Amino acid sequence: EAQVTQNPRYLITVTGKKLTVTCSQNMNHEYMSWYRQDPGLGLRQIYYSMNVEVTDKGDVPEGYKVSRKEKRNFPLILESPSPNQTSLYFCASSPLPGSSNQPQHFGDGTRLSIL
Amino acid sequence: GENVEQHPSTLSVQEGDSAVIKCTYSDSASNYFPWYKQELGKGPQLIIDIRSNVGEKKDQRIAVTLNKTAKHFSLHITETQPEDSAVYFCAARDTGRRALTFGSGTRLQVQP
Numbered sequence: 001e002a003q004v005t006q007n008p009r010y011l012i013t014v015t016g017k018k019l020t021v022t023c024s025q026n027m028n029h030e031y032m033s034w035y036r037q038d039p040g041l042g043l044r045q046i047y048y049s050m051n052v053e054v055t056d057k058g059d060v061p062e063g064y065k066v067s068r069k070e071k072r073n074f075p076l077i078l079e080s081p082s083p084n085q086t087s088l089y090f091c092a093s094s095p096l097p098g099s100s101n102q103p104q105h106f107g108d109g110t111r112l113s114i115l
Numbered sequence: 116g117e118n119v120e121q122h123p124s125t126l127s128v129q130e131g132d133s134a135v136i137k138c139t140y141s142d143s144a145s146n147y148f149p150w151y152k153q154e155l156g157k158g159p160q161l162i163i164d165i166r167s168n169v170g171e172k173k174d175q176r177i178a179v180t181l182n183k184t185a186k187h188f189s190l191h192i193t194e195t196q197p198e199d200s201a202v203y204f205c206a207a208r209d210t211g212r213r214a215l216t217f218g219s220g221t222r223l224q225v226q227p
Contacts, residue, residue, distance in 0.1 A: 004158070033214070042121070042204060042217035043159070058214060059116070090158050103149055104215060106158030 002027045004107035006091050012113040013081060021076045021110050023091035030096040032074040033058070033104070034066065036087040043090065049074055050096060081114045088112075117142040117209040121218025129226050134195050136221045138205035139187040147208035148188050149215070150179060152201045159204055163190070195225045 004025045013019055025032065033048040035058075045058030049068040063085055065077040074093075078085060088111050092104040118141040128134050140148075146167040151159035165172045165179045165188065172179050176195075181188040192199055205218040 035217075040124070040219055042119075042219040043215075044217070045214050048214060092158075103161040103164060106151075106160070108156070108158045 002105065004091055004093055004105050006089075006107035006110050008110060009108065010111050012115065014115050015082055016080050019078050019081060019112075021078075021089060021091075021112070023074045023076065023107060024072050025074075025091075025093040025105070026072065027093060027105065028071065029093035029105075030071070031104075032068065032091065032093045034064070034074070034076045035090045035092065036060065036085075037090060037109075038087050046076070046089075078112075081112075083114050086112060086114045117145055117207050117216040119205060119207050119216050119218045121205050121221060123221060124219065125222045125224070127224045127226060128195050130195060130197060132195055134190075134192045134199070134223055134225075136190045136203055136205070136223070137187060138189070138207075138218050139185075140207040140216075141186065142207065142209060143183075143186060145207040145209065148179070148181060149206050150177075150190050151204045151206065151217075153204065153220075154201045162203075192223075195223075197225050197227050199223060200225045 007022045030051045034046040035043040037043045044060050046064050047066040049055045091107045094104040121138045149164035152162045153159045163179050165181050176193045178191045203221045206215040
């Protein structure tokens with residue numbers, strides 16, 4: 001089954017304690033992306049990756065890091081989490097965006113609470 | 116960059132009625148407009164999309180229309196059912212970054 005898998009699904013932690021949210025896809029997609037979802041703001045892109053070792057900033061990258069060492073994995077790293085990063089996070093993947101405009105497949109989300 | 120506005124933020128309809136959600140976008144170069152449905156505890160799921168060379172697309176009870184001149188597109192759901200209750204997001208592809216820019220979402224409630 002084609003899917004995007006995020007872990008953990010829920011996490012409560014404290015300010016300053018480094019955390020990583022993993023994302024894995026089994027569709028051999030080149031393009032992967034992280035979004036955060038906040039009430040009234042929709043989904044905003046944090047970082048994206050066009051392929052292995054190629055990453056770039058989205059609309060709200062501050063306080064986040066990513067890496068793309070393997071095609072299937074795209075972890076989101078919060079080096080020093082702060083309460084304003086409390087949010088619902090989604091990982092997504094798709095074939096490389098181009099003229100075919102393939103849709104993005106989303107994971108089921110990770111709810112982070114930073115105290 | 117692209118800016119997408121979505122209205123209304125909440126919509127309540129009676130089962131069997133139609134529902135319409137509207138979005139406007141700012142970047143005239145955007146050429147791809149998907150709609151996603153998000154159920155509680157799940158990620159967004161693509162339900163229909165339209166490309167800029169098409170004015171309307173229909174899939175059973177769901178249709179999307181696009182007016183490139185006015186830079187707006189709409190989602191139409193006919194004969195609504197309780198299982199249509201969810202949050203719906205429109206989006207537009209930002210051709211500069213190849214990213215999707217999302218609207219703020221519409222919570223649709225279908226009353227049985």
